Amino acid sequence: MPYKNKEDEKIYQKSYRQKNKEIIQKRMKEYYQKNKEKIIAKVKQWQKDNPEHNKNYYEKNKEKMLEKTKQWREKNPLYWKKYWEVDYHRKLGYQKRYEQSHKKERSQYAKKYREINYEKVTKRIKKWKKDNPEYDKNYYKKNKEKMLERNREYLKTENGKAYTQRKNFKRNTTIKGVINNLTSNEWLDILKKYNWKCVYCSKEFDLFDRPTRDHIIPLSKGGNNVKENIVPACRSCNSKKRDKIMIKEINYEVKMGK
Numbered sequence: 578m579p580y581k582n583k584e585d586e587k588i589y590q591k592s593y594r595q596k597n598k599e600i601i602q603k604r605m606k607e608y609y610q611k612n613k614e615k616i617i618a619k620v621k622q623w624q625k626d627n628p629e630h631n632k633n634y635y636e637k638n639k640e641k642m643l644e645k646t647k648q649w650r651e652k653n654p655l656y657w658k659k660y661w662e663v664d665y666h667r668k669l670g671y672q673k674r675y676e677q678s679h680k681k682e683r684s685q686y687a688k689k690y691r692e693i694n695y696e697k698v699t700k701r702i703k704k705w706k707k708d709n710p711e712y713d714k715n716y717y718k719k720n721k722e723k724m725l726e727r728n729r730e731y732l733k734t735e736n737g738k739a740y741t742q743r744k745n746f747k748r749n750t751t752i753k754g755v756i757n758n759l760t761s762n763e764w765l766d767i768l769k770k771y772n773w774k775c776v777y778c779s780k781e782f783d784l785f786d787r788p789t790r791d792h793i794i795p796l797s798k799g800g801n802n803v804k805e806n807i808v809p810a811c812r813s814c815n816s817k818k819r820d821k822i823m824i825k826e827i828n829y830e831v832k833m834g835k
C-alpha cells in the first residue's frame with residue numbers, strides 16, 4: 578500500500594507494531610538466537626567505534642536503567658537468588674583455593690602494598706571505621722578474647738618482639754628526641770665484641786638468660802639508641818642498673834674479649 582507521505586507511513590508502522598507486539602518480539606528473539614554471535618560481534622564493534630555514545634547513553638539514562646534493573650529483579654527474585662548463590666559460591670570456592678595456593682605471595686604483596694601506600698591505607702581504614710562505628714565495636718566485642726589471644730601470641734614471635742622494640746624506641750624517640758639508628762647487625766657486632774657476656778657480671782648469655790641492650794648513658798639522661806652507647810647486659814644487671822650511669826663499673830676484660 579503506497580503512502581501519501583512519510584508521516585502516514587510512520588503512523589501506520591507504529592500501529593502495526595502495537596497490534597503485533599508479541600509476534601514481533603517472538604520473531605526478534607528467534608532472529609537473535611539464530612544470529613547471536615554475529616549480532617554481539619557487530620554491537621561490540623559499534624561500541625568500539627563509538628565509545629562516547631555508550632558513555633553518554635549511560636550517563637543520560639542512568640536513573641532509568643537502574644530503575645528498570647530494580648524492577649526486573651523484583652519481578653524475578655528466584656532468578657537472582659539462584660544466580661547469586663551459584664555465582665557467589667563458585668567465586669568463594671575459587672577465591673579460597675587461590676588464596677590457599679598463593680598464601681605467601683599474597684601476604685608479601687599485601688605487605689609491600691601497605692608499605693608503599695601506608696598513608697592511603699591508614700586513611701582508608703580510619704574512614705571506614707568512622708563510617709562503620711557499630712560494626713567495628715561489635716566486632717571487637719564479639720572477638721575480644723580471640724583478638725587478645727592472637728595479639729599475645731604474635732608478641733611472642735620474633736616479629737612481634739621486633740614490633741614491641743620498635744614501638745618502645747619510637748615512643749622514646751618522639752618523647753625525648755632520642756637518636757635511634759641501631760641496626761640488628763650492629764647489635765650482633767656488639768655481642769661478639771663483648772664475647773656474649775654481661776659487661777657488669779661477666780655471666781655468659783644463654784637461651785634462658787638472654788642479652789639485653791643496656792644504654793651506657795640512659796635514654797632518660799640524654800643517651801641515644803646508637804651503637805656507641807650500647808653494651809650487652811644480663812637482665813638482672815640491667816634491672817639493677819635502672820637509670821644510673823655505670824660506665825666506670827664496666828668489666829673491661831670482658832669488653833676486650835679476653
Ligand SMILES: [Zn+2]
Nearest residue numbers: 775778811814
Ligand atoms: Zn650481669
